[in-house]
Amino acid sequence: MLKNIPQSKKKIFKYLLIGSKGLLGSQLKILLPEKDSIFLARNKSNYNIDLSNLYKLEKLFKSYRFTNVINAAAITDLEYCQKKKNLCKKINYHLPLKLESFSRKYHFKLTHISTDQVYISSHQNKHKETDKTGYFNYYSKMKYLSELQLKKNFQTLLIRTNFTGFKKKTTSTFIGWIYRSIEKKKKITLFNDLFCSTIDVKTCAQIIKKLIDKNKKGIFNVGTSDSLSKKDFAILFAKKLKKKIYFNEISANKTSLKRPLNLRLNVRKIEKILKTKMITSSKSIDNLISQKKI
Secondary structure, eight states: OOOSOOOOTTOEEEEEEESTTSHHHHHHHHHSOGGGEEEEESSSSSEEOOTTOHHHHHHHHHHOEEEEEEEOOOOOOHHHHHHOHHHHHIIIIIHHHHHHHHHHHHTOEEEEEOOGGGBOOOSSSOBOTTSOBOOSSHHHHHHHHHHHHHTTOTTOEEEEEOEEOOOSSGGGSHHHHHHHHHHHTOOEEEESSOEEOOEEHHHHHHHHHHHHHTTOOEEEEESOSSOEEHHHHHHHHHHHHTOOOOEEEEOGGGSSSOOOSEEOBOOHHHHHHHTSOOOOHHHHHHHHHHHHTO
């Protein structure tokens, strides 16, 4: 139920943020003007719905008008998506497709958060937005297929990114899992050949907001200017904390779930648009430590 919002059918809001309780959504929420926004989540938001109920979602668009709709809702746990394919399909595929159709029907600009996991080239170069895409697992398949449809709408802003940060349930994110393992002196297994341009979630949200403010459309990579393996990212994080990390290292190819190994992002397009240099992995880790107040 909508709380503290005037019940005028013609009221226009500048923003609708879908997934406002998630890792990225909670950071975007901070950046958006509360009086000019509706925040949507499963619970504890000012509009609470189960996002698999698309009929109830459309009732919101029939009642209010929006300038921008930001879809930050997704199921991102690769193994969970592999096990719960129906739910993954509803949230990661059907939801963005329905939002794209709503954007045409109700005339708003859609910003959709995609993933670096759609890049499948085996080369070691950083991926440009124009590089070949595809999928290796069910999560990336749903993201890839939804992108195919969303790219047909030239008013849509698509963000391919890899971000991390801290949530209340510490181990629910990559950096939270690393931090908890360091604190508990627990030995973990890290990939030594899966390279990412992982950016801290706060910076990621700020960059996305700037793109929306500039009314940008099309596909943008949002990540650090360099890349590190999952192993090296964790090691550098521990080094900055001046703490020891206990780990085994393996190839990502040794797991039952297939993953792309090269998720390096070329960020020159966004640097040109924003006229600024993207931060390094080292700076991203500094930001994470600051955000956690370690």
